[in-house]
Amino acid sequence: MTPLKVDGLHTYYGKSHILQDVKIEVGEGELVALLGRNGAGKTTTLRSIVGLTPARSGSVTIFDRVTTDWPSYRIAALGVGYVPEGRRIFPNLTVEENLQVPLERPGPWTIQRVYDLFPRLKERRSNKGRQLSGGEQEMLAVGRALLLNPTLLLLDEPSQGLAPLIVRHMFEVIASMRKEGMSILLVEQNVRAAVAIADRVYVLDDGKVAYEGPAAEFAQDEERMRSLAGASSEAWEDFS
Amino acid sequence: MSQVILFNLLNGLIVGAFYALMALGLSLILNLSGVINFAHGGFLALGAYFAYSLAPITGFWIALVIAPLGAAIIGVAVERVLIRRLYGRDPLYSLLMTFGLAFIFQDGLKFIWGAQSVPYQIPSWLASPLSMDLFFLTGYRIFMIAVVAIAVGGLFLILGYTRLGIRIRAGTLDLDTVSVLGVNVRVLRSLNFGLGIYLAGLAGVLAAGMLGLAPTIGDQLIMPSFVAIIVGGLGSLPGTLVGGLLIGVVSGITSVYFSEATEAVIYVMMALILMVRPHGLFGDEGRLQ
Numbered sequence: 144m145t146p147l148k149v150d151g152l153h154t155y156y157g158k159s160h161i162l163q164d165v166k167i168e169v170g171e172g173e174l175v176a177l178l179g180r181n182g183a184g185k186t187t188t189l190r191s192i193v194g195l196t197p198a199r200s201g202s203v204t205i206f207d208r209v210t211t212d213w214p215s216y217r218i219a220a221l222g223v224g225y226v227p228e229g230r231r232i233f234p235n236l237t238v239e240e241n242l243q244v245p246l247e248r249p250g251p252w253t254i255q256r257v258y259d260l261f262p263r264l265k266e267r268r269s270n271k272g273r274q275l276s277g278g279e280q281e282m283l284a285v286g287r288a289l290l291l292n293p294t295l296l297l298l299d300e301p302s303q304g305l306a307p308l309i310v311r312h313m314f315e316v317i318a319s320m321r322k323e324g325m326s327i328l329l330v331e332q333n334v335r336a337a338v339a340i341a342d343r344v345y346v347l348d349d350g351k352v353a354y355e356g357p358a359a360e361f362a363q364d365e366e367r368m369r370s371l372a373g374a375s376s377e378a379w380e381d382f383s
Numbered sequence: 384m385s386q387v388i389l390f391n392l393l394n395g396l397i398v399g400a401f402y403a404l405m406a407l408g409l410s411l412i413l414n415l416s417g418v419i420n421f422a423h424g425g426f427l428a429l430g431a432y433f434a435y436s437l438a439p440i441t442g443f444w445i446a447l448v449i450a451p452l453g454a455a456i457i458g459v460a461v462e463r464v465l466i467r468r469l470y471g472r473d474p475l476y477s478l479l480m481t482f483g484l485a486f487i488f489q490d491g492l493k494f495i496w497g498a499q500s501v502p503y504q505i506p507s508w509l510a511s512p513l514s515m516d517l518f519f520l521t522g523y524r525i526f527m528i529a530v531v532a533i534a535v536g537g538l539f540l541i542l543g544y545t546r547l548g549i550r551i552r553a554g555t556l557d558l559d560t561v562s563v564l565g566v567n568v569r570v571l572r573s574l575n576f577g578l579g580i581y582l583a584g585l586a587g588v589l590a591a592g593m594l595g596l597a598p599t600i601g602d603q604l605i606m607p608s609f610v611a612i613i614v615g616g617l618g619s620l621p622g623t624l625v626g627g628l629l630i631g632v633v634s635g636i637t638s639v640y641f642s643e644a645t646e647a648v649i650y651v652m653m654a655l656i657l658m659v660r661p662h663g664l665f666g667d668e669g670r671l672q
């Protein structure tokens with residue numbers, strides 16, 4: 144069973160044609176990085192996969208089920224965890240309440256285990272979502288997605304706006320999820336960090352797949368890395 | 384004189400409690416689904432008539448609990464079949480739909496139970512005054528306030544401490560993210576609608592015991608309930624509760640001194656409050672912010 148197969152995807156926002164024939168695959172236990180400049184269509188790709196902005200044509204297949212037109216909650220119930228861009232923590236709920244929202248799919252993840260992974264969240268358990276720092280919000284968004292006990296995890300820029308130390312922690316967590324057997328699609332602006340932990344890489348440009356290949360091969364292509372990375376490459380070098 | 388004030392204060396509190404029950408249900412539905420349910424008064428009447436038909440068979444107490452449940456079940460059916468189709472569209476559609484439903488309810492109730500108002504029997508020990516001095520203070524009035532307090536307390540417990548309630552509050556601000564976390568938001572909206580209608584049905588049963596039944600029983604409650612929501616602050620349920628009680632009490636007191644203004648005063652009060660606090664009393668956390 145392939146965790147994720149996206150084929151010939153065309154997605155629109157109203158009249159603007161954003162995704163054009165996007166084809167992406169994530170294999171069992173694979174960590175795949177989805178890269179691209181601002182506005183390339185990375186977020187839109189994830190939104191189409193999870194059913195928030197359904198594709199107009201093409202297909203999304205998750206664990207051998209064609210989910211293209213499914214509502215988001217049915218897709219999630221297959222075991223698809225999603226950490227959205229900007230985290231989308233519920234600001235009016237406490238940390239603990241945020242963790243009680245996800246569907247309780249059976250599996251190893253419990254609220255207690257999320258607190259073990261992110262002790263900071265435990266300290267903040269009765270604080271409202273709006274009172275959290277960016278790093279705490281990211282931990283909460285990841286913890287919340289894990290509580291669904293996903294087998295496929297989609298992350299949209301988990302390092303965005305975070306201090307280097309927290310970014311490193313986040314990437315360690317992501318790498319450890321893969322070790323647990325999760326298949327992961329990781330959208331990142333932090334190109335070097337993402338390539339360092341990924342198995343394969345896709346690069347989106349203007350809504351089309353411009354590159355696809357093994358992470359090791361991509362890492363050799365210094366020029367391509369630099370052109371994609373822009374400012375964020377410096378941020379990574381800061382702490383690597 | 385002070386007895387008159389006390390009487391009207393109590394009356395205002397009771398009327399306010401009805402506004403609050405209605406308005407809390409309306410708020411739940413508005414906050415999660417963006418629908419202004421003009422048929423809410425119809426559901427209130429439906430609950431009352433269910434109790435009217437049930438009570439001779441089951442007795443007063445069981446009817447009090449079961450009749451609102453009947454209204455809630457009809458409510459969920461109406462939501463699933465009709466209202467759900469209008470989610471995410473221009474609010475005008477659901478406004479028209481529920482407005483039409485309100486008329487359908489009224490005629491339906493007339494057709495089944497007749498247009499004439501009918502009395503609703505309450506247990507006799509509830510109907511007698513508690514003391515000679517406070518002759519107006521019948522057991523039933525205290526009882527109504529107690530039931531409303533229990534219902535409101537129950538609602539806030541559900542919203543505060545159950546997964547259902549937590550998901551409803553989460554969905555109020557970001558339903559997409561709730562859905563993406565695997566929660567069946569169609570069911571969530573249906574249950575939330577049912578919860579709102581239960582409160583209306585309960586208000587109906589209680590009101591029937593005080594005023595008797597007529598198909599139009601919910602009519603006088605609906606506009607003040609909207610005022611309660613706005614006064615309390617859109618999106619805030621505690622605000623809705625306070626708003627309902629407040630306008631009930633204010634119009635009750637007003638009836639002592641200037642009875643012609645009993646109805647107008649709540650709109651004047653709404654205007655004044657909105658001038659000072661444009662988002663209502665508790666409106667800071669509302670989703671309109």
Ligand SMILES: Nc1ncnc2c1ncn2[C@@H]1O[C@H](COP(=O)(O)OP(=O)(O)OP(=O)(O)O)[C@@H](O)[C@H]1O
Binds near residue numbers: 183185186188
């Ligand atoms: N809700 C929307 N309505 C209309 N256009 C949109 C909407 N969201 C995104 N777009 C457009 O779609 C294109 C792709 O946006 P998307 O958010 O998928 O890019 P991205 O690769 O995630 O960028 P970033 O790195 O900035 O997050 C952009 O041109 C953007 O302006």
Ligand SMILES: [Mg+2]
Binds near residue numbers: 186187228299
């Ligand atoms: Mg994006």
